Amino acid sequence: MAKYTPPEQSRAMQVIDIIFLVIAIFAALWLPLQAGWAGAAKEIDVVENPTWEALKQTPAMVEQWVKLGYADAAAAHDVIQSRFHYNIDWMELIIMALVLIGYFVFLFRASDKEYREVIDEKFNGKK
Template sequence: MTGRPVRPAPYEPPQQSVRGQLLDAAVVLVLIFATLFATTYLSTEEPDSGAATGSAQQLAELALTPGEREQYQKMIDAGVADRETIAAGVAANQPAADKYEIDVLALIGTAVLLAVYLGFVYRVSFREYREVIEEKFGPGEGTS
C-alpha cells in the first residue's frame, strides 16, 4: 500500500428509460386534461332562464356610481358591451345574504384530501431522499 486514499468512482445517477419518460409525460397530460375537463364541464352552471330577458335596463336605473355609468356608456358606444350584459353583471355583483355559501362537508373533505396528498408526497419524497443519499454516500452507519 502506498498510503494514497482510494477515490470512489464518480457518482452516476440512475437513468430513466425513454419508455418511462413517455409514460410519465402521458400520465401528466391525462391528469391535466382531466382537470380541465372537470373544471369546464362539471362546474359550469346553467344560465338563468329569467336573466336578461325583456328590455334591458337603462344605465340610469342600475345601481352604479357616476364614474361606472360613464365607463359603461363608453363601452356601449364602442360596441364592446350591451345593456343586457351590463345589467346582468351589475345584478350579479349586488350584495346578497346567500352569495357566498360555504359547504362545510366539502370544506372538510377538501382539507382531508389535501392532508392525505401532502402526507403521501412527504413520505415518497423522504424515501427518495434516503435512496439518493444512500446511492451517493453508501449505506449509513445504522443501516445494513
C-alpha cells in the same frame, strides 16, 4: 465510495409519462366545464325595466358598452347581470383540505424515506 447514480427511465416510459400528463391536464381543465361545475354564470339577476343607473353603470362604463355595440341598457342587461354566485360548501372544502394535507404528509414521508436511503447509500450508513 461508490457514486450514486439515479435510476434511468426508458424513452418509452418518458413518452407514456408525457401522454399521461397531457391527458390529465386536459381532463382537469375540460371536465369541470363539461360537467357544468365551472364557466359562465347559470343565473341572471333580472332587473325590470333596466336603465344604466339601475344596472349601476357609470357614464364611462356606458360609453364602453356603446363601443361594444350595446346601444341601450336592455341590450346589455343579460351580460351585465350574469354574475358568478360563489356558494361555498364547507363540507366539500374541509374534505378537500384533508385530502391535500394527507397527500402532503404522504409526499413528505415518502421523500424523507427515499432521501435517507440515498444518504445511507452514499455514506455507507455513517452518521
